[in-house]
Amino acid sequence: MKKTQKILGLPIISISDGMEVGKVKSIIINAEKGAIDYIVVDSGIQIFSARVIATEDILGIGEYALTIENEDVISDISKIPSAIQLLQKDIKVKGTKVLTKKGRLIGEIGDIYVDENDGCKITGLEFIADITQKQIRLIPRDSVITFGKNLTVVTEDVESRLLDTPSQLDSDLGSFDSEKKNIYDIMGLQGALNVEPEIKQDLFGGPVADDLAGVLDEMAAVAGETEALSGGETLPEAAVATEADDHTDEEEKDNASVLFEQRQRQYLKGRYATKTITDSEGNVIIYEGMQIDDAVIDEAKKKGRLVELVMNNRA
Numbered sequence: 001m002k003k004t005q006k007i008l009g010l011p012i013i014s015i016s017d018g019m020e021v022g023k024v025k026s027i028i029i030n031a032e033k034g035a036i037d038y039i040v041v042d043s044g045i046q047i048f049s050a051r052v053i054a055t056e057d058i059l060g061i062g063e064y065a066l067t068i069e070n071e072d073v074i075s076d077i078s079k080i081p082s083a084i085q086l087l088q089k090d091i092k093v094k095g096t097k098v099l100t101k102k103g104r105l106i107g108e109i110g111d112i113y114v115d116e117n118d119g120c121k122i123t124g125l126e127f128i129a130d131i132t133q134k135q136i137r138l139i140p141r142d143s144v145i146t147f148g149k150n151l152t153v154v155t156e157d158v159e160s161r162l163l164d165t166p167s168q169l170d171s172d173l174g175s176f177d178s179e180k181k182n183i184y185d186i187m188g189l190q191g192a193l194n195v196e197p198e199i200k201q202d203l204f205g206g207p208v209a210d211d212l213a214g215v216l217d218e219m220a221a222v223a224g225e226t227e228a229l230s231g232g233e234t235l236p237e238a239a240v241a242t243e244a245d246d247h248t249d250e251e252e253k254d255n256a257s258v259l260f261e262q263r264q265r266q267y268l269k270g271r272y273a274t275k276t277i278t279d280s281e282g283n284v285i286i287y288e289g290m291q292i293d294d295a296v297i298d299e300a301k302k303k304g305r306l307v308e309l310v311m312n313n314r315a
Contacts, residue, residue, distance in 0.1 A: 001123060001166055002061055004036075004094070004112045012041060015059065016070040024066055028052065028083060029122075031091045031147035032280065032304050036120035038083050039066065041074055052077045061116040081282030090149055097151045098127065098139075100158060109152050110136055113166055124169040125152065127162060137162040140169055261301075264310065268292045271313040279303040 004027055012022045025042035029035070038052040057073035058066060068074070077083050098107045110126030125139040139154060143161050146153040155161075163169060270293075273286045277300065285305055286296045292313060300309045 001113055001169065002116050004114065006063075007039075007061060007066070007114075007116075010061070010066045011064070012039075012053070013065045013067050014070050015067050021068075021071050021074065022051070025050070028086050029091045029093060029147065030086055030280070031089065034122045034141060034144070034147060036114055036122075037086060038077075038080075040077075050077050051075065052080065052083055055120040058116075058120075061120075082280055085278065085280075085282060091147055092149075093122075093125065093147055093152060096148065098158075099151045099153050101145060101153060101156045104156075106159070109139075113138070113169060122147075124163070124166070135164070137164060138166065138169060139163075264306065265294070265297055268297055268309065268313065269294065271315055273309070273312060274314050275312045277305050277308055277312065279305060285309075 008024055008026065010024045011020045012024060013019070014021050022041040024039055026040040027036045028038040028040065030037040036055050038054055039058065041051040041053060051074045053068060053074055057068060059069060060067045077087070093112055094109055096109050097105055098109060099105055107127055107129040110128050112122055112126075113124040114120045115123050121141075122144075123141050125141075125144065126136050127139045128136060139158060140161060140163060143155045143158045144152060145155060270291065273288055273290055273292060273296075276288045277285045279285060280303070285299050285303060286292065286309070290296075292309065297306070297309070300306045
């Protein structure tokens with residue numbers, strides 16, 4: 001397990017000829033995967049003309065060097081649309097505010113821990129509550145809901161799950177169900193909309209769009225409709241629970257999830273996309289100005305872009 005601070009600046013060694021071919025300049029994070037997808041090679045040129053290494057081509061990340069088979073695995077970033085897309089999203093994680101699912105601001109993120117032996121997946125985050133905090137504690141990966149540009153959304157019970165040492169981080173985290181992730185994203189943002197205006201400005205880098213607020217308010221209304229299904233819990237609690245006491249609880253959550261998806265679909269159908277939305281490989285799901293239909297919604301859902309579609313549309 002490595003902190004990203006320990007990776008930055010490492011010499012990059014080609015083992016085929018034993019030569020140093022560059023140094024690690026920066027990392028490119030894939031927020032949906034919760035992992036580092038690319039390493040940027042320090043070459044002293046502009047970032048969009050930079051060279052990158054896909055983490056799947058890295059042989060190892062040691063204390064003194066990052067190793068690759070040969071220079072052939074280093075590519076011009078201009079030839080990799082998915083890398084450019086991730087770079088434009090500019091997800092740093094480090095230094096972002098920490099927001100709980102219900103909208104509490106509780107601190108910020110320090111460094112990032114990754115598992116260098118498992119695709120550089122993020123395994124934990126340093127949590128800094130305030131400047132007086134003497135010991136930096138750790139947020140485990142399974143307590144993170146969303147890696148955003150300006151904030152990291154975490155589960156409401158995150159404070160009770162904080163860890164004290166990197167050895168406690170569990171690198172075998174599995175993957176989130178894609179639709180639960182979409183519910184996580186929207187409900188996390190709904191909580192953010194409930195905080196003070198000046199905090200919204202700080203979190204999102206600008207005013208929150210009225211349309212987005214309306215979308216989230218309308219979708220959050222499903223909570224009241226599903227209260228009976230969740231035994232008194234509102235949807236944010238019932239729909240994103242990761243453990244069930246019994247089979248009946250699972251069925252109730254499934255019903256709530258279905259109702260939530262119906263509300264998403266009802267809102268989106270017939271509206272128009274306000275940006276071109278692509279999948280992680282650069283394939284276009286919908287072009288700006290096109291009308292949203294069931295096929296587009298299904299494709300966005302399949303490719304994990306449903307939240308992006310919800311946030312970028314007009315009547």
